[in-house]
Amino acid sequence: MKNEKITGGNWWDQLGEPQYGGEMVIRANRNIVSFDPYITENFANIYSAWMERLLSDDWTLNPAIFDYKTHWHPSKYMKGQLAENWEFKDPYTHVVHLREGIRWQNMPPANGREFISDDVVFHFNRLCGLGGNFTKPSSPPAPGLQDLISVYAVDKYTVVFKFKTPNPELIMETLNKVYPSLCMENPDAVEKWGNLNDWHHAIGTGPFILRYFVPGSLAILMKNSNYWAHDERYPKNQLPYIDTIKYQIIPDDDIALEAMRAGNIDILDLVMPLQAQLLRKTNPEILQIPHPNSDAFTLEPRNDKSPFNDITVRKAMQLAIDLPTIAKSYYRGTVEPYPVMLTSRYMKGWGFPYEQWPQDLKDEYAYNPTMAKTLLAKAGHSEGFKTNVVTDAVKDLDLLKIVQSYFNQVNIDMEINVMDAASFAAFIQKGRKHDQLVHHPPGPLGHTASPFLELTRFLKGEDNLAMVDDPIFNSFLPKAIATTSVDKLKGIIKDANEYVARQHFTISLLQPMYYSLCQPWIKGFNGQHGSTWGYTGGPGMLGFYLSRFWIDSELKKSMRK
Numbered sequence: 001m002k003n004e005k006i007t008g009g010n011w012w013d014q015l016g017e018p019q020y021g022g023e024m025v026i027r028a029n030r031n032i033v034s035f036d037p038y039i040t041e042n043f044a045n046i047y048s049a050w051m052e053r054l055l056s057d058d059w060t061l062n063p064a065i066f067d068y069k070t071h072w073h074p075s076k077y078m079k080g081q082l083a084e085n086w087e088f089k090d091p092y093t094h095v096v097h098l099r100e101g102i103r104w105q106n107m108p109p110a111n112g113r114e115f116i117s118d119d120v121v122f123h124f125n126r127l128c129g130l131g132g133n134f135t136k137p138s139s140p141p142a143p144g145l146q147d148l149i150s151v152y153a154v155d156k157y158t159v160v161f162k163f164k165t166p167n168p169e170l171i172m173e174t175l176n177k178v179y180p181s182l183c184m185e186n187p188d189a190v191e192k193w194g195n196l197n198d199w200h201h202a203i204g205t206g207p208f209i210l211r212y213f214v215p216g217s218l219a220i221l222m223k224n225s226n227y228w229a230h231d232e233r234y235p236k237n238q239l240p241y242i243d244t245i246k247y248q249i250i251p252d253d254d255i256a257l258e259a260m261r262a263g264n265i266d267i268l269d270l271v272m273p274l275q276a277q278l279l280r281k282t283n284p285e286i287l288q289i290p291h292p293n294s295d296a297f298t299l300e301p302r303n304d305k306s307p308f309n310d311i312t313v314r315k316a317m318q319l320a321i322d323l324p325t326i327a328k329s330y331y332r333g334t335v336e337p338y339p340v341m342l343t344s345r346y347m348k349g350w351g352f353p354y355e356q357w358p359q360d361l362k363d364e365y366a367y368n369p370t371m372a373k374t375l376l377a378k379a380g381h382s383e384g385f386k387t388n389v390v391t392d393a394v395k396d397l398d399l400l401k402i403v404q405s406y407f408n409q410v411n412i413d414m415e416i417n418v419m420d421a422a423s424f425a426a427f428i429q430k431g432r433k434h435d436q437l438v439h440h441p442p443g444p445l446g447h448t449a450s451p452f453l454e455l456t457r458f459l460k461g462e463d464n465l466a467m468v469d470d471p472i473f474n475s476f477l478p479k480a481i482a483t484t485s486v487d488k489l490k491g492i493i494k495d496a497n498e499y500v501a502r503q504h505f506t507i508s509l510l511q512p513m514y515y516s517l518c519q520p521w522i523k524g525f526n527g528q529h530g531s532t533w534g535y536t537g538g539p540g541m542l543g544f545y546l547s548r549f550w551i552d553s554e555l556k557k558s559m560r561k
Contacts, residue, residue: 051183091166117153144174240547296446352497384411
């Protein structure tokens with residue numbers, strides 16, 4: 001297959017000419033246990049390599065305009081993937097027109113049949129419990145999806161979504177979240193096997209086919225030679241460029257970094273700042289793409305249990321932690337030294353960034369161990385108290401030990417209890433059995449996701465591990481959904497951020513920058529898209545990006561001699 005020649009005049013011309021072939025090795029830090037978008041537990045998954053979504057990113061957009069490094073992708077930067085285009089018949093009615101000629105991968109029971117409107121209806125009925133023998137949603141619906149009334153097919157390529165809310169921006173964000181659960185599974189496979197938990201049942205419309213999987217070791221994805229899409233930058237080029245993706249499961253960060261240094265891994269995601277700095281000295285040729293973590297680190301106290309149901313105690317815990325020193329020493333100056341609220345500072349123009357805080361609120365987050373002890377005594381804990389924090393083994397234990405030492409200085413004795421990922425999910429996410437503190441990124445603060453999603457973080461019944469049930473906070477989301485004015489929406493988001501800051505529902509730490517590492521022979525991008533092709537925790541757009549990257553085979557050969 002011939003590549004389209006570069007003609008000049010486009011910003012991406014500097015990236016070189018695409019090449020076909022080769023194997024790319026990427027790393028996951030935990031076992032893959034989910035192959036079905038109906039299952040949304042916090043385990044690594046790779047099904048977005050072979051299943052696709054209705055909407056996606058604009059591959060031709062200059063990253064100087066928007067670089068997709070946050071999980072929130074405004075609707076004006078969305079493009080169709082399985083969808084060709086869309087429209088609003090009225091504020092409640094979203095009409096999606098599918099691309100014609102897209103086919104399921106040629107394996108039973110789909111056998112290469114065409115992807116049609118009925119498949120979209122099946123997916124959303126199954127995901128949201130809207131009909132077609134599905135009466136319960138797969139999990140508590142995200143903002144927007146809980147207002148989805150129905151989905152139905154008008155014809156073979158037209159799908160109509162009916163919503164309760166007259167908010168087009170929320171609807172567009174709902175359908176373009178970087179969630180693997182928005183990937184379209186094959187109805188024939190679900191009807192035959194009941195679910196897609198078995199990797200042998202992996203079928204999609206996407207650029208790669210899952211050919212091999214060894215639990216705890218690796219997965220092999222092969223090129224789908226009948227894939228429908230072409231490169232938007234080079235429209236004559238059929239995707240994907242890469243023949244094989246090896247998804248290597250390496251839990252140990254040090255082992256993964258050594259493999260990266262040796263050139264045995266092509267892309268390594270979510271690398272800590274210190275690790276990135278050290279690697280820059282030994283391997284300056286490896287590209288480092290900084291991007292903000294998708295949330296801030298937090299400690300979440302159970303607001304419904306003593307002693308944390310007393311705001312005075314929560315204020316004291318915040319005052320005990322020296323955030324500027326942690327930013328300078330632990331993070332080597334790579335993070336901003338400010339507490340974070342619901343909305344990340346990296347979502348410019350939204351939220352309530354620290355520099356806008358009144359001084360009295362800043363004082364409640366400043367390092368002040370003397371005041372912390374005074375508040376603890378006021379709350380009846382003059383001698384301090386004992387507590388514990390539950391976390392899983394892949395989280396930042398060194399950071400927790402630093403926080404532990406700060407708490408010790410004000411007589412808060414915090415034990416750190418570490419669980420493996422599966423046990424942690426069962427104990428915390430499903431059972432809510434923690435009775436003290438939990439450290440569980442993604443936490444409720446500092447998110448780079450949809451503004452509407454920020455307003456669910458402390459809702460009862462949501463992923464609310466702080467067990468907050470506050471009527472004032474609960475009122476923000478309905479207000480946001482009801483408004484169609486962006487300026488009014490920004491005001492609601494600001495008010496919610498300030499309210500959370502003043503209530504101290506959770507202990508704010510910092511929002512680190514992470515690094516995606518990339519070997520120099522991986523081509524097709526210039527530093528954008530760092531957070532949406534991250535592989536560690538279950539990427540939502542794995543196939544979209546990796547199908548558009550290519551390997552400079554001559555460069556790789558010369559550098560690995």
